[in-house]
Amino acid sequence: MKKTLLIVEDNLILCDILERWLQKAGYRVLTAIDEPSARRKIKGNNVALVLTDVRLPEGDGISLLEWSISQGLHIPFVVMTEHASIADAVRAVKLGAKDYLPKPVHEELLMELLRGLIGLPVSVPPKKSLMKRLSGAVRETERIACRVAPLNCSVMILGQNGSGKESVAQLIQQHSGRKDKPFVAVNCGCIRGELAASEFFGHVQGAFTDAKKDTAGYFETAKGGTLFLDEIGNMPPEMQTLLLRVLQERVYCPVGSRKELEADVRILSATNEDMERAIREGRFREDLYYRLAEFEIRQPSLSECPEDILPLADFFREQHSEEIRVETSGFTEQAKISMLSHSWPGNVRELDNRIRRAVLLAVSPLLTHKDLNLNATICRTGEKCKKGLMEEAEEKELIRKILEECGGKISRVARMLGMSRPTLYKKMERYGLR
Numbered sequence: 432m433k434k435t436l437l438i439v440e441d442n443l444i445l446c447d448i449l450e451r452w453l454q455k456a457g458y459r460v461l462t463a464i465d466e467p468s469a470r471r472k473i474k475g476n477n478v479a480l481v482l483t484d485v486r487l488p489e490g491d492g493i494s495l496l497e498w499s500i501s502q503g504l505h506i507p508f509v510v511m512t513e514h515a516s517i518a519d520a521v522r523a524v525k526l527g528a529k530d531y532l533p534k535p536v537h538e539e540l541l542m543e544l545l546r547g548l549i550g551l552p553v554s555v556p557p558k559k560s561l562m563k564r565l566s567g568a569v570r571e572t573e574r575i576a577c578r579v580a581p582l583n584c585s586v587m588i589l590g591q592n593g594s595g596k597e598s599v600a601q602l603i604q605q606h607s608g609r610k611d612k613p614f615v616a617v618n619c620g621c622i623r624g625e626l627a628a629s630e631f632f633g634h635v636q637g638a639f640t641d642a643k644k645d646t647a648g649y650f651e652t653a654k655g656g657t658l659f660l661d662e663i664g665n666m667p668p669e670m671q672t673l674l675l676r677v678l679q680e681r682v683y684c685p686v687g688s689r690k691e692l693e694a695d696v697r698i699l700s701a702t703n704e705d706m707e708r709a710i711r712e713g714r715f716r717e718d719l720y721y722r723l724a725e726f727e728i729r730q731p732s733l734s735e736c737p738e739d740i741l742p743l744a745d746f747f748r749e750q751h752s753e754e755i756r757v758e759t760s761g762f763t764e765q766a767k768i769s770m771l772s773h774s775w776p777g778n779v780r781e782l783d784n785r786i787r788r789a790v791l792l793a794v795s796p797l798l799t800h801k802d803l804n805l806n807a808t809i810c811r812t813g814e815k816c817k818k819g820l821m822e823e824a825e826e827k828e829l830i831r832k833i834l835e836e837c838g839g840k841i842s843r844v845a846r847m848l849g850m851s852r853p854t855l856y857k858k859m860e861r862y863g864l865r
Contacts (some may be wrong), residue, residue, distance in 0.1 A: 433459040434549055435476055439469045439492065440511070445536075448754065449482065452538050456545075470498060475568075478506055479549055485512040485519045491625035493523050500527055505684025507548050511536060535791070537784070547621050564743075565742075566736030573602060575728055580606035585678075585723050587663070588701040590730030593780030596701035599730050600659045609697055612656030619660055622815055624667035629686045631670065638687025650683055650694055658696040663723065664704030664715060675719045698723060733775040733782060737828040740770050743779065747786035748798065760796040764833075769805045771829045827862040830855070834864065 436453055441445040441464045447560070453460045459666050461476060463469035465487050472478070481499070484493035492510045496649060499506055508528040512519060523531060529548050531539065562568060578588060582602045588596040603613050622630055629638070633648030649658060660666070667673070677683045678698070682691040700723045709715040733740065744762065752759045775781055789802035845855045859865070 433457060434479040435459045435461060437461045437463065437469065437472050437476075437478045437483075438483045439463045439481060439487065439495065441446075441465065441468070441484065441488050441782040444755075445534075449536065449541075451754065452541065453545075456542060458545075466486065466495045466498075471493055471505070473499065474813070480507045480509065480545065482509050482511065484485070485510050485523065485707045493519065493526065496523060496528055500694075509544065509548070516658055539780070541804055543618055543621055546616075547617065557703045563774070564736070566731070568731040568735055569739065572599060572728060572730055576602045578605045579603065579726050579728070581608065581781050582726075583608075583697055585698045585700070586728060587706075587724040588699065588728050588730055590703060591702070591732045592703050593778035594730045594732050595732065595779045596730050597659065597661060599728060600636075600657070600699045600701065603699060604657045607657070607697065608658050614657045614659065615649055615653035616659045618661040619670075620661055620665035622667065622670065624669050627667050627670035628673055631673070632683045632685050634686035635770060636690045638685075641745045642687065650677070650696055651685075651692070653696045655695055656697070658698055660698065660723075661769060662701040662702060663704040664706060664709055665701040666712075666715075668716075669714045671719050675716060675722060678719075678722045700724075737771060738832075740775070741767060742781055744786055746768055747783050748790060751787045751790040755790055757790055757793065758796055759790060759793060759798060762798045763800065765800045766798055766803055767832065768805060769800045771832055773805050826858070827864070830858060830862065831864055 436458045438446055438449050438453070438460060440449065440462070441494060443464075445664045446462055446464075450460045450462060461472045461478070463472050466489055469481070469483070469490075473481070481495070485492045487495075492508070496508045496510075499508070508523070510519075510523045510528050511534055512531065530544055532544070564573070576599050586600075586603060588599050590596050600616075601614060602609060617630075629646075629648065631649045633646050633651050634642050636642055660796045669694050673683075677694050681694045682695050684691055704715075706720055706724075710717045710720060718788060731741075741762075748759055748762070751757075770782075775782070785803050785805070786798075788804065793799075793802050830844070841852055842854060845852045
């Protein structure tokens with residue numbers, strides 16, 4: 432049965448966005464715009480968590496929390512605030528709120544928080560492919576992922592933060608014999624050591640003080656499907672030992688029970704850590720590493736795939752425009768140059784976040800360099816980009832993209848790149864661009 436979440440928010444646009452995020456993640460969602468209606472929803476439903484604004488048109492999030500406590504309800508509260516009211520947030524946490532989120536709320540942070548608070552992960556159906564990536568490096572990664580998918584071996588996906596490692600895991604799931612079963616993603620960096628066994632294996636009623644009922648863990652939720660362990664390098668040491676035993680014996684016991692259950696899941700993991708160094712420093716078990724990394728796949732960073740930047744940017748623009756219900760038509764030429772010149776240390780996730788912000792703040796259908804809030808400086812005559820001279824491959828790709836965008840008009844391309852026409856012609860000849 433789906434868990435029920437209550438959103439209490441008088442900003443209807445934000446409320447609608449939050450509702451769609453949570454429904455997409457697999458939750459049943461109720462909404463209320465003020466405290467009285469929120470109380471009625473709580474009384475009439477089995478609410479697993481309340482996500483509430485601090486300030487409401489009638490009542491507020493803190494008084495709603497106080498009322499919930501006075502009724503003897505043990506519902507986790509997360510408060511949101513866009514005002515300079517850290518004091519309110521601190522007060523709410525002192526009263527019993529589990530956490531607070533500053534506005535604008537980011538989907539990824541919200542989902543991580545919910546996974547930790549509610550006790551069960553979000554079981555997410557594999558995403559449809561974002562788009563056909565153009566870069567040879569990514570396409571090679573996808574080819575390898577599809578080849579290893581039908582096997583039942585453990586796969587470790589290596590790559591920088593935000594590079595799309597979970598997308599690779601979902602691609603493996605989609606092409607495996609478990610494609611119609613759950614895909615459960617767990618952020619190992621968010622799990623506290625003392626709660627790890629309960630979260631992974633579940634618990635029975637009475638296993639500990641707050642165990643009011645039998646609760647399934649990650650392994651049971653993912654039964655028959657795929658368990659994706661993100662940030663595996665940050666898994667608590669005690670959990671490493673327990674996980675190794677499960678991988679060896681393929682059975683586990685819920686906390687407080689002696690009954691063994693079959694561990695019928697495929698384990699995929701991901702990390703941006705240097706695992707050999709983690710093993711040398713004693714932070715990660717070598718025997719567990721070899722169990723998890725029967726096969727390794729590397730996901731390239733966005734900076735290694737410049738030909739993907741503009742297609743991805745357009746994909747995210749269309750996606751967020753539909754989500755936020757804002758009309759956009761594309762990017763200005765200066766914005767495109769900025770994106771191609773940026774180093775993208777946060778990879779695809781950073782690109783996605785910047786496009787979402789740009790769509791939210793845009794004052795015209797064409798998104799600008801200012802909307803993207805990028806620090807990359809456009810090269811002008813006699814100047815170098817702040818990031819330094821680009822590698823030849825990056826420069827070639829930048830020239831090719833701008834030639835394409837400008838319809839081959841050399842004077843316009845030269846002006847945008849800040850170079851003379853003779854210089855541009857020489858570079859085009861050197862790179863084989865016509």
